[in-house]
Amino acid sequence: MQSGVGALSSSTTEPAKSARSKKPAILALTFSATVLGIVANITQLGVFPTRVARALLIAVVLTGLLYLVIKAWQFYFVEKVRELRAQLDDEAEKLTHVRSAHQRCLEAIERISDREKPLFSETLEVTVCVGKDDDTDLIIEKRVTTPEPLVTNRTMRPIVPTYREQIASLDALGFTVQRDGGQITFIPLREQINKIKVWLVFDPPMSAKTEWRVEYRPKGLWRPLRERGFDELGWDDRLQTTNGTPSAFTSFTAVFKFPEGDQPPSVKERHGHGQLTKPEQKPDRTWEVTWRDEHPSGRRYDWDITQPPRGTRQQ
Numbered sequence: 001m002q003s004g005v006g007a008l009s010s011s012t013t014e015p016a017k018s019a020r021s022k023k024p025a026i027l028a029l030t031f032s033a034t035v036l037g038i039v040a041n042i043t044q045l046g047v048f049p050t051r052v053a054r055a056l057l058i059a060v061v062l063t064g065l066l067y068l069v070i071k072a073w074q075f076y077f078v079e080k081v082r083e084l085r086a087q088l089d090d091e092a093e094k095l096t097h098v099r100s101a102h103q104r105c106l107e108a109i110e111r112i113s114d115r116e117k118p119l120f121s122e123t124l125e126v127t128v129c130v131g132k133d134d135d136t137d138l139i140i141e142k143r144v145t146t147p148e149p150l151v152t153n154r155t156m157r158p159i160v161p162t163y164r165e166q167i168a169s170l171d172a173l174g175f176t177v178q179r180d181g182g183q184i185t186f187i188p189l190r191e192q193i194n195k196i197k198v199w200l201v202f203d204p205p206m207s208a209k210t211e212w213r214v215e216y217r218p219k220g221l222w223r224p225l226r227e228r229g230f231d232e233l234g235w236d237d238r239l240q241t242t243n244g245t246p247s248a249f250t251s252f253t254a255v256f257k258f259p260e261g262d263q264p265p266s267v268k269e270r271h272g273h274g275q276l277t278k279p280e281q282k283p284d285r286t287w288e289v290t291w292r293d294e295h296p297s298g299r300r301y302d303w304d305i306t307q308p309p310r311g312t313r314q315q
Contacts, residue, residue, distance in 0.1 A: 246298035
């Protein structure tokens with residue numbers, strides 16, 4: 001029974017709209033006819049002089065016309081709003097389809113990129129700048145890529161904060177790229193909570209050893225370190241090559257830069273990979289620690305980092 005009522009209701013929608021569209025005009029005509037009838041009756045009774053009755057009649061006619069104009073404008077406005085709302089719904093539906101198609105394209109690009117093994121070897125130097133505040137946290141990745149034989153595109157995963165749940169956005173990172181002798185177009189493939197993936201397209205393609213760099217500001221990356229004095233950083237070397245070697249990296253360096261302080265920071269690679277230099281204090285009282293792995297082999301790196309919060313005095 002309920003389905004029958006629903007079908008009847010949907011089939012009577014258009015007549016209902018037609019009746020609503022005629023309602024303002026019917027009301028206006030009824031109002032004007034009623035008022036005109038009353039004025040005519042009063043005039044016939046002779047209650048008012050002829051001039052007064054004529055003026056009253058003119059006033060009523062003008063009032064009726066004004067009422068008709070207002071109702072007509074109201075009707076036009078309501079219908080226009082309905083029309084615009086319908087157009088907006090259509091455009092929203094088209095936009096949904098476009099976004100869906102765009103997302104499918106990005107997912108296809110990501111799948112293709114993940115299946116391709118890198119046709120290059122590369123040295124990587126990551127400079128990790130611990131800022132004085134959230135806005136001055138900075139990551140710089142310098143790469144020297146040797147194509148074998150050609151590199152047209154690749155993907156990368158920028159470092160983003162993971163201690164809080166928020167969608168990582170490429171725009172929020174202030175992501176920039178530089179390349180010697182060419183351009184790099186970057187497109188976000190995935191922007192998710194605590195995760196971002198970027199597609200890089202090289203124009204012209206790399207055919208010889210090329211130096212390039214990316215720079216971005218993951219705001220608040222080192223907030224836990226500033227607040228509690230310790231934090232960690234992880235990095236996955238996933239660049240397996242086509243010739244069977246476990247990594248496309250021939251050298252991997254991480255330079256950790258810390259803000260000024262009286263006490264030296266500490267950096268340790270949890271699994272014992274690579275070699276570390278002792279903390280070095282610069283003339284401006286900032287600190288620097290360099291870690292290097294001369295033989296990367298597709299490992300997972302985890303650095304435990306400590307630095308006493310600012311204002312902490314050595315006992």
